Amino acid sequence: MRIRRYTGRDAQEAMLKVKMDLGSEAIILNTRKVRKRGIKGLFSKPVTEILAAVDNNYGSLKKAPQPPKTNTITEEQKKIDLLENRLKQMEAMLERFFSNAQNKNQTKQVEEPETEIDEKDSEESALLYNYYTSESATGESTQVTGDAYSVITKELIDNEIEPIIIDKMIQKIKQTIKEPYNYDEIKDTAEKIIQEILGQPQTIKFRDDGKPTVVILLGPTGVGKTTTIAKIAAEYSLNHEKKVAFITADTYRIAAVEQLKTYAEILNIPVSVIYTPQEIKEAVAEYQDKDLILIDTAGRSHNNKIQFSELKMLVNCTQADEIYLVLSCSIGRIACRDILKNYSFLTDYKLIFTKLDEVLVPGIILNVKCTTGKPLSYVTAGQNVPDDIEVADTANIAKDMFQQKTGIV
Ligand SMILES: Nc1nc2c(ncn2[C@@H]2O[C@H](COP(=O)(O)OP(=O)(O)OP(=O)(O)O)[C@@H](O)[C@H]2O)c(=O)[nH]1
Ligand SMILES: [Mg+2]
Incomplete structure (x- = not known):
């Protein structure tokens, strides 16, 4: 990985240098305002400094390159697959047999629970x-x-x-x-x-009454909410000439506000910070001249009940036009069930899946869709802002399975 420092009179100029030198796959590690060193620097205008990195091996949007596929598989491989499957079936039969025998031996007759979708017994x-x-x-x-x-x-x-x-x-x-x-x-x-x-995937549906469309993103910690907001903002402001504003309610994590402000500065988008759910209405009212207001929220651990009651209050106060639940493709099947239970207070929302590039199999997308019945919207597959986002391609997702x-x- 190459890491370099770039300065410019403003964020745009510094970003331009980053892109010229490292290309569009550069990752922004930090952005700050600095003055030139020495006494002279005290009287000079501060410049924007960006710390950026690029991984020489990084670059594939979806997945690591795979060996070329052959049209046929050897007879030997087929036999191995079949044997493996049969072995697994036999293992399953044996397990059933032993568990039945154990149940019979128990002195206390306990009724065996029915196998349900949220059973947590085993991952095997x-x-x-x-x-x-x-x-x-x-x-x-x-x-x-x-x-x-x-x-x-x-x-x-x-x-x-x-x-x-x-x-x-x-x-x-x-x-x-x-x-x-x-x-x-x-x-x-x-x-x-x-x-x-x-x-059919659904993207942001803009209001047609001249008022800004208010969109809020929710989801577990670290799934990529802020990065996705920046990607969506870049798409609409650069490619669709929409006037965009950011509001962040994430004042929990040190540097969370700075993270969004950095994107805001690069994209030339205004940003407001709110500290209580009640402040959201005022913040939205400030941006009545915009087309799109994107609200970032703090990640919520699905085990923290207090955080969830705060989140519910924020959602109620916001009355957003659209709510997006952001989930990472790398969340495990069992954890995902818990997460969905915690967000079951939401009635109307769309699904964004992130980090598709980090998984070999996109099964979670099907599980969540079947469990919630909510429409898919975007899928992200990489850290690059603004490039690594697309409207969910359901044909590709199905194929990837x-x-x-x-x-x-
Ligand atoms: N590989 C990969 N990384 C991603 C993707 N989206 C976001 N990330 C990375 O995931 C990390 C967390 O992203 P954030 O946008 O800060 O996540 P968040 O949900 O806002 O995090 P909290 O606000 O702390 O809950 C960062 O390093 C991002 O660059 C993606 O699609 N693929
Ligand atoms: Mg965030």
């Missing part, structure tokens, strides 16, 4: 196999009989898709394909089903 794939090879929640058996189905099911499990969703998907695929099947046919159908579930097996015949 073997248990998931146990689930999908047993009676489904609907009571119908979804025993995986074909090898191609086993491969698809394994891929969905590897994507950390919730067992109940896998179950439903397999049923739906079986209803759709009546004839004997091969892997590609099942995979194509699965992709179509996933795309249908993910639905089966990336490693593409081409099996």
